[in-house]
Amino acid sequence: MQSCYSWLEDCGELDKKLLYNRIETMRIKSLLVALLMAATALVAVSCEKDKVEEPSSQEEPITGSAFGKQLKSLDIVSRVDTIVPVQNPAGYNELYRVTFKQLVDHNNPSAGTFEQKAFLFYVGDDRPTVLYTCGYILYEAYAQAPFVDLAYNMNANLLMVEHRYFGNSKPANDPRWDYLTIAQAAADHHAIIEALKPLLPREWVSTGTSKDGMTSIFLRYFYPNDIDVTTAFCSPLMTSLHYKPVGLYMNNESGTAEERAQMRAIMNRMLQNGEQGLYARCLELLDEHNINDTAEDYSFTWYVRNLHEGFFYYFSYGDQGSPNHLPSLNATDDQLILTMLAAVFNPYDYSFVYPYEIQTAKELGQFDYDYEAYADVLEGTSFDASSLRSNPSDLHPEDRWLYSTYDSSLLVDIRNNFIPNTTCPILLVYQKNDPWTGARPDQVNQQYSKMIINPSGIHNHDINNPAHYSPGTRQEIMDFIAQYVPYGNDPAIAKRPVISISHKMKDQFMIRRW
Secondary structure, three states: OHHHHHHHHHOOOOOOEOOOOOEOOOOOHHHHHHHHHHHHHOHHHHOOOOOOOOOOOEEEOOOOOHHHHHHHHOOOEEEEEEOOOOOOOOOOOEEEEEEEEEEOOOOOHHHOEEEEEEEEEEOOOOOOEEEEEOOOOOOOHHHHOOOOHHHHHHOOEEEEEOOOOOOOOOOOOOOOOOOOOHHHHHHHHHHHHHHHOOOOOOOEEEEEEOHHHHHHHHHHHHOOOOOOEEEEEOOOOOOOOOEHHHHHHHHHOOOOHHHHHHHHHHHHHHHOOHHHOHHHHHHHHHHHOOOOOOOOOOOHHHHHHHHHHHHHHHHHHOOOOOOOOOOOOOOOHHHHHHHHOHHHHOOOOHHHHHHHHHHHHHHHOOEOOOHHHHHHHHOOOOOOHHHHHOOOOOOOHHHHHHHHHOOOHHHHHHHHHHHHHOOOOEEEEEEOOOHHHHHOOOOOOOOOOEEEEEOOOOOOOOOOOOOOOOHHHHHHHHHHHHOOOOHHHOHHHHHOOOOOEOOOEOOOOOOOOO
16 A cells, blocks of 8 residues: 555656546445556556656557447548556446547648547447547556546546647647647547547537646637537636736635635745745755755745645645645644645656646736735745746746737637637536636526536546535536436446546646746
8 A cells, every 4th residue: 555655656646647546435345456456557657757658558459349440440540559458447348549640730731740649448339428638648547547437427438638749749840839729739639529420429528627628618619519518627717827816716715714814824934034934944955855956046936936836736636635735833844844845845847748838828828826915924025926927837938939929819708708608518617625716717608508616626527536526516517418418328327336536636737847
């Protein structure tokens, strides 16, 4: 058991969308044991320094599989490999790693093509298909124990697609990031759906959490007829490079009044006396932990920002399996520093998600913390919010020109016009404690769509996990989908236990590179 949890730490529990083997059922103890064993087996595929590389697999579809042969024959498909997973809790009949050949520029075929990675887990052509619109890298852990609660509940086929410019799904050369746009990514998904629908003719449901969910919304915006139901979890829609409602929400609505008071007290203590206070001790601890940062490299300004990020992560995930428990007010100075600045003392190379920063600077926008709430204790210090706001996405110097190209028009239209007025069924699920709920749209078309604010949830889509979603909320979500997708005609569904496997993620939204 200890080795399993240390694997999660070593893989960067705060850093990756890696498989976090956790089963929420009291009826199938053996499945829990099997999944914990799967976690150990996943070390070989998920803990490599370069997590983008693919493991070996069987090339060519399963012999005799009609679906596999049809899949490989599609013009858009350049390669199909079968997957032999460590665990198959959803009971998929066939599992494939698929490489799609995509246009770099869907408006100009002469710009060339790139290869886009996907996983396709097949139940049958008589079942619905759930499309998980991954907004980042599609990690191999998803293939070794494929599971999404929503697809499991529907006994549906599951298609997971890596986002362009992430992982191995990169155009060969685009130094100006010209084709990393909302519209181009949506066109990727549209091309895949269009090609696969003859093989998977039943209803399609798209889903995703955070940026994954945003990607699902964007697909619906550009191609409203591709999907029967869109379900997006915890998906912010920001309309500026300094979007204030997120930081304001964290300070005023996340958690309970007691938690927010404790946050304020901890923050005051850690900021008291400015550079001569706990910040000075933080620099000493960095040196003691052999983290090569000096006062010049790790400024007081970044110290303040990282403190806010520690609370941001706490409210996004609470203490459900997170190492970031909100510390006691009686904690020692070192305990406060090491807990609230966990990401600083466990640094990781975030270059693998740098394309996200590019997207925020071009179209997605970026949020701003409510630093003004601590103006009294920061007065007279060297804290400089303007320096953070001059480079909100932390772009490399050669890419900072992209801020001048920032265009919020699509996000404004999606947030203010499309979401409130579309007749396309869209389900938006947000969490009461999650700061990103501050970036939810103001309204939806209640005749066709629905917005749920889950009182007990964290930043995920694990609706079968009773620690995060009550049975009533879970049923509310599934009932909305059932209005448009009659998935309940499969008798196997009624016999399935309610289980959940959480892909514990430290989204790039959560704590950005420092």
